[in-house]
Amino acid sequence: MIDQPVRPTAIRTDLGAIFVSLELSRSTWLVTSLSPANGEKMSKHSVRAGDTAGLFARFTQLREKCRQRTGYSFPIITVQEAGLDGFWLHRVLEKEGVESNVVDPASISTSRRRRRAKTDRIDGETLLRTLMAYKRGEPRVCAMVRPPSPEEEDRRRISRERKVLTGERVTHVNRIKGLLFAQGISNYEPLHKDRRRRLEELKTGDGRALPSHIKSQLYRELDRLELLLEQIKAVEAERDALIAAQATNATPAPVKMLLNIKGIGAEFATVLWAEGLFRHFDNRRQVASYAGLAPTPWQSGSVDREQGVSKAGNPRLRVTLVQMAWLWLRHQPHSALARWFTERVHRNQGRFKKSTVVALARKLLVALWKYATSGVVIEGAMMKNA
Structure with a gap:
């Protein structure tokens, strides 16, 4: 008898962890899981909303079944969407030693059909596949949220x-x-x-x-x-x-540094710091993307144009920056940013002021980020103590 070769499965089954997605709602939580040595089958179980004891009991059952099948104990990795539930469940899971991930739901790829099927079961499976792709290291499969303290x-x-x-x-x-x-x-x-x-x-x-x-x-x-x-x-x-x-701290407070700039008051400084600049960013693109001020290209064949800003970031920070950009032109007319805006509008014969001020808001955010984190003074900006 000829041995038949083993066909590869559609989903990787040699997993090193138990992957769990949590589809949260006001009444029930749908727990979708994929365990090692369980093939391609995803198990689904409902837990009453807010019942963390029932959720951890379900995790214990998953670990025990997996241990009986494989003889090993595997860790649990969970994922949930950022939404109305906030981050309290994430903190509960992390406190109990469970790796928890919070994903931006708008970053998950979905079907572009006009009438696509949408149920909690489908969403739970999609979340689980997204988590597995993310843990495999696939780039840009989703955007994970860094929960604040x-x-x-x-x-x-x-x-x-x-x-x-x-x-x-x-x-x-x-x-x-x-x-x-x-x-x-x-x-x-x-x-x-x-x-x-x-x-x-x-x-x-x-x-x-x-x-x-x-x-x-x-x-x-x-x-x-x-x-x-x-x-x-x-x-x-x-x-x-x-x-x-x-x-009163020994190190210069970013809010106090922002207040030293002419045209920035207590409310603007507080919003800038509390909504965005308290985070760590690696480069200016991440800063602009977090505020939703990054450009959105549309390129296909010979078509190559810009669709405007993405508006995918923090809306409060974005609105504040656009307001601040208008005030920056009034209070800092001799700064390099204000001169750039004036030259750009003059080149366009006075048109496209609104789109240009959004670009100014993006440049202003990057400049304020450099100033608050590294102390790089904005070129030509006037200070209040001067």
């Missing part, structure tokens, strides 16, 4: 809460102005300190006193607005205390 994550709450509160403040101010404009009143400023006294003196466009019900509504709006103003002050006090605590 609890202290770094908590530090970002200050600037993010202030942004939410200022947005709510704008909403209440616009609502008050809209209610009064419908009565023919357009010269009332809710943010002035005499807002309540001025409200009593207002007359409608036809000379009447404000109706009682709309006046009651306006007072309730002022109550909410004043509460927001107090909360914004409290958040800003926490921010200033954080900056002061960093300034």
Whole structure:
């Protein structure tokens, strides 16, 4: 009898670990695993959301079954998508000695069919295959997220809460102005300190006193607005205390260094540091990519063009940098970056200002990164102490 050659399997089965993907939802967690000596079969098991004890019990079962089949004990390597669950589960797994990976879901390749099938089972298998390809060392198969420490994550709450509160403040101010404009009143400023006294003196466009019900509504709006103003002050006090605590250290604090540049205030400096510059980057391309300011090429045959910035990075950092780029032109008109912007716009005969200011934001981010990490002063930039 002739021996038949062993056909290679589609999936590598001589694994050195138990690979597990976690598809997280609000109600259940789908655990998809592939173990050594189990062929190409992926096992799936559901765990109630938040039940870490049940999850580790499932890991124990996987290890025991694998040990019975092979006689060896293998480590477990997990992967999960970055999402609403944050990083608490990642920290729990790392604390228990389980290798955990968090992947950017937008970086995983998917089918481009118009109606592609999508279920938790399919997503779990895709995550597992992506993890195995990543551990094999395949380049650019996905983008793994570096989870921040609890202290770094908590530090970002200050600037993010202030942004939410200022947005709510704008909403209440616009609502008050809209209610009064419908009565023919357009010269009332809710943010002035005499807002309540001025409200009593207002007359409608036809000379009447404000109706009682709309006046009651306006007072309730002022109550909410004043509460927001107090909360914004409290958040800003926490921010200033954080900056002061960093300034007392022996080494130069990056936030304090950023504050020395003319045109950068406490809020901009805090957002820059808490959202991006606290991380380690190897080069300027990584810095621009993290902020979503890296260019996106489109090249196929004779077609070669740019699609604009990727917008795949941190949206808060990107928005702050675009705002800062406009202010940089006002406060640092003699810097090399501002001169570059002026020459570029002049060359285009005043066109493409918006796209050029985005390019300026990318250059400004790289320059600030070099300044905050290595002390390289931006060419032509004015300092406040000067």
